[in-house]
Amino acid sequence: MAAWFSQHAFDGLNNIIPAYSSLTVTFDPYLIKTTWQPASTAFEWVKQKLEAAYNLSNENSAMPATLHRIPVCYEGEYAPDLEALALHLQITTREIIQLHSAVVYRVYMIGFLPGFAYLGTVDERIAAPRKPQPASVKAGSVGIAGKQTGIYPLNSPGGWNIIGRMPLKMFDPHADQPVWMQPGDQIQFFPITAREFKSWQ
Amino acid sequence: MSLTIIKPGLCDSIQDAGRHGQAHLGINAGGAMDPYAAGVANLLAGNQRCEAVLEIHFPGPQILFEQNALISITGGDFTPFLNDEPLPLWKPIVVRRNTILHFKRLQQGARCYIAIHGGFNVQPWLGSYSTNLKAAAGGYEGRKLEKGDELCFRENTVYFAGLLREGRDFQVLNWRVDMRRVYQDPHEICFTTGHEFHELCPNSQQDLLQNNFIIHPFSDRMGYRLKGVPLKRKHDYELISSGVSCGTMQLLPDGQLIVLMADHQTTGGYPRIGHVVSAHLPKLAQLRPSDPIQFKHVDIQTAEDLLYSQQQEMVILQRACHDHLNELVC
Structure with missing residues (x-):
């Protein structure tokens, strides 16, 4: 529509x-x-x-949905909340990564910040409530809140559990298309190493 | 052809009528908080309504005019002075080069607009000159103005320098806009019901209509937080996020209201109790923290009629300003 x-x-x-x-x-x-x-x-x-x-x-x-495959580094400084989340969910960090990158998500809506895509639906085993206190989140961070997952396009305060970061720009005001994702698009994440992350940038 | 910011104000930014058509990407419309004052400032300066203007808050900036300019100042009264002399609001003014515009006291209102004949020579971003601070794009380098910023304006199409008298720093042209109707009953803010209005308990519906709400200090271009009797919903369930717009009155979990303003987020998950009618956004934009608001419910027909007459007046004004200016300089 x-x-x-x-x-x-x-x-x-x-x-x-x-x-x-x-x-x-x-x-x-x-x-x-x-x-x-x-x-x-x-x-x-x-x-x-x-x-x-x-x-x-x-x-x-309905227009055919575009599928974007997006690299995410689920390691070290890029994933500040991954271990705490594993502890909370009583599963391993490896399982979180597997479950998070196994699903083809749909962009249900873009809001909050320019290019902040709300993706769903997250596997129930890794669905988790927002953090009680918002923290400062780096651009590109991939988070989970409830059954949603999403990517922060800009440095921003945020309460989502950050489990990784992607090396691409979600929002570039000077590009022809400042936001390259559209509501209705499909997204699948694939894990990369910290070294690969640097070469993607 | 420029002016220079000698000393920045609290929050000076380039704005226009807003950036539409990008909300589905999370990019809000932004634009002048008081679109009426911004539009009229442009008309008085001989511009189109949607030209870029300077939006300032108190304390205001100090601005050096490097060139003669035809300007107008509208909106909040911050007691503008050019060098040592007071300037009027809502009138076209020719100012001489090497004069300094500054603001002495906050007399009334919350936002003041400065338009320059020809408009500011800034690049549009996604079809608008408005500054989007969060995206750091649009306006002047996507940010608030700072000391030393030089804002160029476009070439004049009207020869007004001849109107300056010898030994005078400025010349006020002899027509003004009567804006009283737009700002009358400044605290009475009309709204139409929102999607979740009827989820309010009957008592809370009464409270909304009968009580005053006070504008909280945590109010800015993103939204006005209000303080009043806490409102209750019949049920407590969480809503799923949806689109919102400027003027949407959301109910926060603590029972207080927030009215979304120009720099609001494009989506939200709080109950939408109502929407401030567009014709009253100028009034609301000129209210300040600790000012009271009295909400009044109107239907959509009334809301549209209010806006229609306001806009229709602008169209007439545009023609009148254009004619006056032409008469004077031709």
């Missing part, structure tokens, strides 16, 4: 924000009124557009 909307953008449409179970649309009521002169409120007009889009969209209209 988000895809349909971005292909059928209209004057006055500002943002389309897909999330886990919702689609938020923001619009400029003045532009909609002056451009489209709806008989009702601009809100009703956009709502009807949404309903029409919903009825038109079906399995076939």
Whole structure:
């Protein structure tokens, strides 16, 4: 539906924000009124557009999901919370890494920071609550919170359990596409060593 | 063609009408907190409404004009002075080169806007001049202004230097904008109900409508935290995150409200009690910590009507400013 909307953008449409179970649309009521002169409120007009889009969209209209394979170093300084998490879950760090990199995740939504992708669903055996106190997290850090996993695009305070770091930039304001991931994309992580991490950078 | 920041203020940044169409990537709209004042500043300076302006907070900066410039100052009243003389707000002003703009006292409001004829010569990022501090992009090098920053402005299309009289530092042009309607009843903030409004206990729904809420000191461009009677929901279950927008009133776990402002995150997982109507965001943006707010519920039709008349007025204003300026300099 988000895809349909971005292909059928209209004057006055500002943002389309897909999330886990919702689609938020923001619009400029003045532009909609002056451009489209709806008989009702601009809100009703956009709502009807949404309903029409919903009825038109079906399995076939969904765009094929892009699969990104992303290297993650689950070692040493790159994984500050890995051992504590293993202790808490009563499994080995190796198992965490295996379980985390075995799943093809879906980008359910991007929010919080530019390019912060919320991925799911994490294997129940490594699902873990947020840390009680937020810590300072480095850009590229890969974390787990509940059944979600995600990558911090920027240095930021954060409460997720950091189990690794990836060497690629999630967000580059000066690139043609500052965020290369889209909601709906698929992600799979693969483990790399600390030495490989450096050569990836 | 430039001005120089001699001394930076608390938070001076380049803003415009916002960066739309990127929220699905986690990049918020940003933009001027008070879009009305920013837009009018531009119109008075003979620009398009969406041109880049300088948004400042008190204490304000000291700004040296390296060239003659046609400017306007709108929004909060920080008692602007050019060298030793006070300047009016909401009027076009021609200022002479080598004069210094500074701000003496916080008289009213929270944000003040400075527009320059021609606009600031900064590069747009993703279609907007607004500074995104978190992403360190947009505006002037993606950051707040600092001492020594030199902001170039674009070439004049209006010849206004002839309006300066000998021996005077500035010349106020003789038209002004009457902004009283936009800011009247400054503490009455209208909202439409949000998705989770009806999850509030009936008592809390009453509390929201009948009590005052005070703006908490932890309030900034990201959001206004409010202090008031704690509001309760009928159930306690956690929500799944979804998109939010400027003006969304979220209920925090401690029962207090936060109103999301220009630099808000694009998604959130707290209950959405309501949405401040767009036409009242300018008023709200000019309120300060410890100011009270009285919420008033309106339906969507009313919310749209309020915005429509505000915007329609801007369109008329744009034409009037343009005509006045042309008459004067041609």
